[in-house]
Amino acid sequence: MPKFHLHIRDGDAMIRDEEGQEFVDAAEARVEAEAAVREILATVLTGNPPRFIRTIQLADDEGKVVVTISMKVETTITEPP
Numbered sequence: 001m002p003k004f005h006l007h008i009r010d011g012d013a014m015i016r017d018e019e020g021q022e023f024v025d026a027a028e029a030r031v032e033a034e035a036a037v038r039e040i041l042a043t044v045l046t047g048n049p050p051r052f053i054r055t056i057q058l059a060d061d062e063g064k065v066v067v068t069i070s071m072k073v074e075t076t077i078t079e080p081p
Contacts, residue, residue: 002061004029006036009055026058026066033058037069044073 001024005017023029033056044052052074058067 002026004032004061004066005059006033007057007059009057011053020061026060029058030067033067033069037071041071041073044071 001022003020005020008015056069057065
C-alpha cells in the first residue's frame with residue numbers, strides 16, 4: 001500500500017510528518033486529511049483564538065503534494081456604539 005504524509009504548515013514553519021501512514025490510495029488519504037482538519041478546527045474553536053491560519057499538505061511518499069487543505073478562522077468582536 002502507498003504511504004502518505006500529512007504535513008502541517010503554520011505560516012513559514014512546516015511540521016513534517018516524517019513517518020507517514022499507509023492508505024489504499026490518495027482518496028482514502030484525503031478522507032483522513034479532511035478528518036484531521038475537522039479535529040484541528042474543533043480544538044481551535046473551543047480555544048477562541050483571534051486568528052488562526054494553517055494548511056495541511058497531503059504528500060505521497062516521494063514528496064509530491066497531492067492535496068492542500070487551508071484552514072482560516074478569524075474572530076472579530078464589535079460592540080454597539
